[in-house]
Amino acid sequence: MPFNIPIFLTWLRIAMIPMVIGLFYLPESWMTLPVRDAWAASAFILAALTDWFDGWLARRWNQTSAFGAFLDPVADKLMVSAALLALLNLDRVDVMIALIIIGREITISALREWMAQLGASASVAVHWLGKFKTASQMIAIPCLLYHEDLFGIPLARVGFVLIVVAAILTVWSMLYYLRRAWPVILEKTT
Numbered sequence: 001m002p003f004n005i006p007i008f009l010t011w012l013r014i015a016m017i018p019m020v021i022g023l024f025y026l027p028e029s030w031m032t033l034p035v036r037d038a039w040a041a042s043a044f045i046l047a048a049l050t051d052w053f054d055g056w057l058a059r060r061w062n063q064t065s066a067f068g069a070f071l072d073p074v075a076d077k078l079m080v081s082a083a084l085l086a087l088l089n090l091d092r093v094d095v096m097i098a099l100i101i102i103g104r105e106i107t108i109s110a111l112r113e114w115m116a117q118l119g120a121s122a123s124v125a126v127h128w129l130g131k132f133k134t135a136s137q138m139i140a141i142p143c144l145l146y147h148e149d150l151f152g153i154p155l156a157r158v159g160f161v162l163i164v165v166a167a168i169l170t171v172w173s174m175l176y177y178l179r180r181a182w183p184v185i186l187e188k189t190t
Contacts, residue, residue, distance in 0.1 A: 004063045009054035013075045016047045017082045020145075024086055034148055040086075041146035047079055048138045076134070077105045083141045092144045092156070097167045101137065104170045108177055120184040124177050133169035136162050 020043045023036050031039070054072065058064045081102050087093040108124070115124045143159030 002063075002065045002067055004058075004061075004065075004068075006054040006058035006061070006063055007065070007068050007071065009050040009057070010068065010071050010075050013047045013050045013054075013079060016043055017079055020044055020047070020079075021082055021086055024090070037146050037148065041142040044079070044083055044142045044145055048142075051076055051079075051138075073109070077109065080137055080141065081105065083145065087141070087144050090147075092147060092159075093163055097163055100167045101170050104174045108174060111177060111181055115181055115184065118184060118188045120181070120188070123180045123184050127173065127176060129169060129173035129176055133166055133173050136166035136169060140166055 020040050023040045023043070026036060051072070054068075058068055084093060084098040084101060088095060088098045108130075112121065112124050115121050140159045140162035143155040144163060147156045147159070149155065
């Protein structure tokens with residue numbers, strides 16, 4: 001298993017998940033709810049930035065690896081799923097939205113693994129729909145975690161709109177990937 005700064009940043013993102021979630025279990029006597037929410041949103045933003053930064057560094061320093069390509073999306077999915085479950089517990093996201101987003105992540109991960117076994121990974125390569133969905137999620141989640149107005153911007157409302165957009169893009173991108181994979185599945189499994 002290779003170890004370099006991009007992989008370290010990916011591991012750091014995974015290690016930050018319990019910290020973000022743990023903040024919601026601290027007693028209110030330790031910090032006020034707005035302070036707790038600000039810390040959780042800030043930690044999530046920092047973790048999301050490491051996602052962009054580790055990929056950029058890996059490409060720039062030519063430190064891409066099969067292990068890094070495996071670990072990076074796992075870290076992303078764990079981070080987003082954990083945050084959605086925390087938001088669900090706080091009643092800041094609808095159960096159907098959380099189910100759609102988490103269910104899609106599981107489905108597409110399994111589909112990509114299956115396509116790799118069939119030698120057809122290119123048929124489910126990352127598409128702009130998936131990237132736009134991820135961007136919507138990564139902005140929506142900290143808005144929902146913070147859940148207060150910031151400089152007059154109602155982040156709870158912004159987060160709600162963006163998480164709905166992310167859910168719509170989630171379904172759209174899942175259908176896109178399934179449609180792309182379907183001919184390969186039919187060809188290779190009959």
